[in-house]
Amino acid sequence: MSIINYxxxxxxxxxxxxxxTSGTVTLNSTYSQTGSNSAQVAGGTSGSYIYKLVSVPDSxxxxxxxxxxxxxxxxxxxxxxxxxxxxxxxxxQNTGLLATIPSRLPDGTANNWKAAYFNVEPAFPGATxxxxxxxxxxxxxxxxLLVDDVQLLNxx
Numbered sequence: 166m167s168i169i170n171y172x173x174x175x176x177x178x179x180x181x182x183x184x185x186t187s188g189t190v191t192l193n194s195t196y197s198q199t200g201s202n203s204a205q206v207a208g209g210t211s212g213s214y215i216y217k218l219v220s221v222p223d224s225x226x227x228x229x230x231x232x233x234x235x236x237x238x239x240x241x242x243x244x245x246x247x248x249x250x251x252x253x254x255x256x257x258q259n260t261g262l263l264a265t266i267p268s269r270l271p272d273g274t275a276n277n278w279k280a281a282y283f284n285v286e287p288a289f290p291g292a293t294x295x296x297x298x299x300x301x302x303x304x305x306x307x308x309x310l311l312v313d314d315v316q317l318l319n320x321x
Contacts, residue, residue, distance in 0.1 A: 188213025234273030
């Protein structure tokens with residue numbers, strides 16, 4: 166069985182194409198873990214987020230991998246990451262992952278990144294869409310979040 170990444174444009178090399186954004190989210194072409202780009206999600210109390218809907222086979226186990234850093238040396242944002250499953254008609258089925266990463270992220274401007282790995286619970290039968298959701302916690306005066314290399318992989 167080969168490993169499949171279900172996330173197209175996982176490294177933001179095609180900009181924010183295919184990603185849904187809310188609040189202040191921009192493409193950062195200065196700092197990235199790999200390639201040329203990352204997504205920059207506003208920190209502080211902005212409530213900004215990104216998410217992507219991807220087609221997945223039902224009842225599979227997945228791993229989520231994502232590279233994270235903060236934009237600068239100040240207080241880092243806390244990060245909330247979720248994977249939620251839906252039917253083809255976007256009826257909610259179940260939650261595969263809900264995780265919080267504390268505000269101790271490395272400084273992306275110094276080319277330091279945290280690779281975060283998560284085991285994701287399988288989707289219930291009938292779920293064919295996964296939503297990968299990444300947001301900053303509401304932490305006043307925190308730096309912006311840099312996101313790169315978002316991968317939802319089938320578990321072997």
